[in-house]
Amino acid sequence: MTSLQPKAKRGGNPVGFETHDHAHCIGTAISAADTLCEQKALRLTPVRRKTLEILLQEHRAIGAYEMLDHLREAGFGSQPPVAYRALEFLVANGLAHKIERLNAFIACTHPGATHSPAFMICRLCQSVAEARSTHIGGSFIDAADAVGFQIEQTVIEAEGVCPACTQEAKA
């Protein structure tokens, strides 16, 4: 993990390439998840909570089998459905997302509001940043409307090189 720091960001910009107080970031996210689950009467059971904690701790996209390894170490079941079911719960309730390009999962950086996320995946350091994608998805929705296609869900992912890796390449 490098500490090279790209330009500062403001609300509404992508999240994930900047340095930050990670412990605080985890705590905030868990609290938000607790609140959200209480409001929606969802059960954030131990294995689901641990799964979310691992996603937040790692702060990157994690495959289901890598997650399974973590869960096993934490004393939970050791078979694939254990991981897949917990991840499915988190994704279904907006606490995590699946990165289709990577067959991997990542914690949502702004859970609560329903949103169609967009991701930027660095092919060099494998970091993944989530952007609020209102306008990105918006133009897609317009294009779909024009032909009568009813969008229910979108997958918007970009692969490339993150700011930090771009800097390193120049150096």
Place this chain on the structure above:
Amino acid sequence: MTSLQPKAKRGGNPVGFETHDHAHCIGTAISAADTLCEQKALRLTPVRRKTLEILLQEHRAIGAYEMLDHLREAGFGSQPPVAYRALEFLVANGLAHKIERLNAFIACTHPGATHSPAFMICRLCQSVAEARSTHIGGSFIDAADAVGFQIEQTVIEAEGVCPACTQEAKA
């Protein structure tokens, strides 16, 4: 396959939900591929050509193992790399695309120009339409530029209900 027909399209609109002269569509596409490969000094070998023909013939997203079945029947090798390598060639050279959401492949509807395609996937009839996505990808590129992320490739896919299936649902 239904023959219900949504609104007509013009150039620049999505392709794939309308009825059309399929034989002509295949012939045109193969010719275009021949031309493109000649220009770029690419080798459209028998197995690669057959793979493209199958994608065009089926006119839908096809998994690698289904493709492998077709290739085996056509007298080619019967092991997974046969299909994956041919598909990789077609994708790398813009003659086909991978639909990440489906882990499947589809012929490009307008090969030649480098483009970042966007797809609309019907969850009812499994049809897939490719849209020219200049402005869709464009807004994503702007968002990435704002944080210094260098986009090299994009995955833009929408899942929902196509015009024909929407009509059927109403009826």
Place this chain on the structure above:
DNA sequence: TTATATATGTGATAACATAACATTTAGTCA
């Protein structure tokens, strides 16, 4: 021709994902 690079065939295996069913746990209500 000889050398070199590219492409293909094949067997084995890795990585990702789900079906089916038994067991346990959490909430409901007589």
Place this chain on the structure above:
DNA sequence: TGACTAAATGTTATGTTATCACATATATAA
């Protein structure tokens, strides 16, 4: 409380998607 029900978890087995490694064949270049 205990019996009932629904939800969640554990586990076995299997299905699906993708790649590695290496031998062989084919095309291109010197």
